[in-house]
Amino acid sequence: MPRVFSGIKPTGNVHLGNLLGALVRWADDQHRADSLYCVVDLHALTVPQDPAELRDSTLRLAQILLATGLDPDVCTLFVQSHVPEHTGLAWLMECTAGFGELNRMTQFKDKSGKEGFVSGGLFTYPALMAADILLYDTDEVPVGDDQRQHVELTRDLAERFNSRHGPTFTVPRATFPPAGARIMDLQDPTAKMSKSDDAAPGTILVLDEPKVVERKIKRAVTDAESEVRFDVAAKPGVSNLLSILGAATGRSPEEAAAGYTQYGPLKADAAAAVVARLEPIQARYAELAADPAETTRLLAKGAEKARATASATLARAQAAVGLVPPG
Structure with missing residues (x-):
């Protein structure tokens, strides 16, 4: 090994x-x-x-x-x-x-x-x-x-x-x-999420409550177009959402883009996937913290x-x- x-x-x-x-x-x-x-x-x-x-x-x-x-x-x-x-x-x-x-x-x-x-x-x-x-x-x-x-x-x-x-x-x-590997800030998708600012609207903390996660992703920066595709250079905000959705569900960003034609459903599904991914972690953390x-x-x-x-x-x-x- x-x-x-x-x-x-x-x-x-x-x-x-x-x-x-x-x-x-x-x-x-x-x-x-x-x-x-x-x-x-x-x-x-x-x-x-x-x-x-x-x-x-x-x-x-x-x-x-x-x-x-x-x-x-x-x-x-x-x-x-x-x-x-x-x-x-x-x-x-x-x-x-x-x-x-x-x-x-x-x-x-x-x-x-x-x-x-x-x-x-x-x-x-x-x-x-x-x-x-x-x-x-x-x-x-x-x-x-x-x-x-x-x-x-x-x-x-x-x-x-x-x-x-x-x-x-x-x-x-x-x-x-x-x-x-590169999950970026939801408000500035050219920068990484920050560990140092608890209140940053572009950073989702592992211990954030579900409603907070949903609000932050709903307000994530995208662009003026409506096409959903993974293109970091041209569409950094959308690409970041696809990276999040893909990583949370075990897929590549390109695979995660399939079937989406609007940003609203993409954000809703990304939020749901993140909440589902965090739920068992938060439950186990509460046990350990006690x-x-x-x-x-x-x-x-x-x-x-x-x-x-x-x-x-x-x-x-x-x-x-x-x-x-x-x-």
């Missing part, structure tokens, strides 16, 4: 784009691969966080992941900071990465231009992300297009380390879902399982660079 690793930050709220673009695939992948899924709370610290909110959002995100179908008896689900090997390997990756490589990372350029305070961690976090992946001899990293550059850097660092110090790391590859101790127990179980692999990988890497083992 291939080994799969992916992570998600506990900042903002999980939205439909996260669910249909990544989390649905995570739930499927756990049955075909040795899958590890991580709440990357350390990555959240690259910008200032409220401690109480970070704790709450980390637990809430784990509960949503469980509610979407991740089974801790099948996959490994854990919180990044519960496995200290992540920070141990991150330093080796920082020493393997070049300043120019980190300086060229697109997300650093975008975020540093928006933040009043730019931390050193915001600059070096791609090295931590590489450590996240390499710790588990990962074969596949399911990502969206915006994370492609990070996986390429991880591959470069693994190959450079292996060339310098001998075979140490598995070189991973990025994989991309066939549909639903018993936070059980979520904590499951995360501890996942961290113990993850450390069995991570500790061996870190020890191998430390020996390769010449660090003296303890004891």
Whole structure:
């Protein structure tokens, strides 16, 4: 079985784009691969966080992941900071990465231009992300297009380390879902849905009530024409609705377009499909939220399982660079 690793930050709220673009695939992948899924709370610290909110959002995100179908008896689900090997390997990756490589990372350029305070961690976090992946001899990293550059850097660092110090790391590859990878904002279909704005009318949150989902989709931007077809360049709003409908019902956007001649029925069916997709997730989330101790127990179980692999990988890497083992 291939080994799969992916992570998600506990900042903002999980939205439909996260669910249909990544989390649905995570739930499927756990049955075909040795899958590890991580709440990357350390990555959240690259910008200032409220401690109480970070704790709450980390637990809430784990509960949503469980509610979407991740089974801790099948996959490994854990919180990044519960496995200290992540920070141990991150330093080796920082020493393997070049300043120019980190300086060229697109997300650093975008975020540093928006933040009043730019931390050193915001600059070096791609090295931590590489450590996240390499710790588990990962074969596949399911990502969206915006994370492609990070996986390429991880591959470069693994190959450079292996060339310098001998075979140490598995070189991973990025994989991309066939549909639903780019769920866009309903009000601005040229931009992705946002986790950071709870009240955004173009973002459907996984925990939104059915009436809220229906209202947001009903008000989604389309265009002046009436033809329903999947054409991202010419009809971004309609194409986004078709992506949502297709991903929610297990079809391609092109297949989802069949039979529609007006936008009204398309919006109504897209809303109904999303509500039906979210209903069991919201019910399971409510059960988990009522018993936070059980979520904590499951995360501890996942961290113990993850450390069995991570500790061996870190020890191998430390020996390769010449660090003296303890004891």
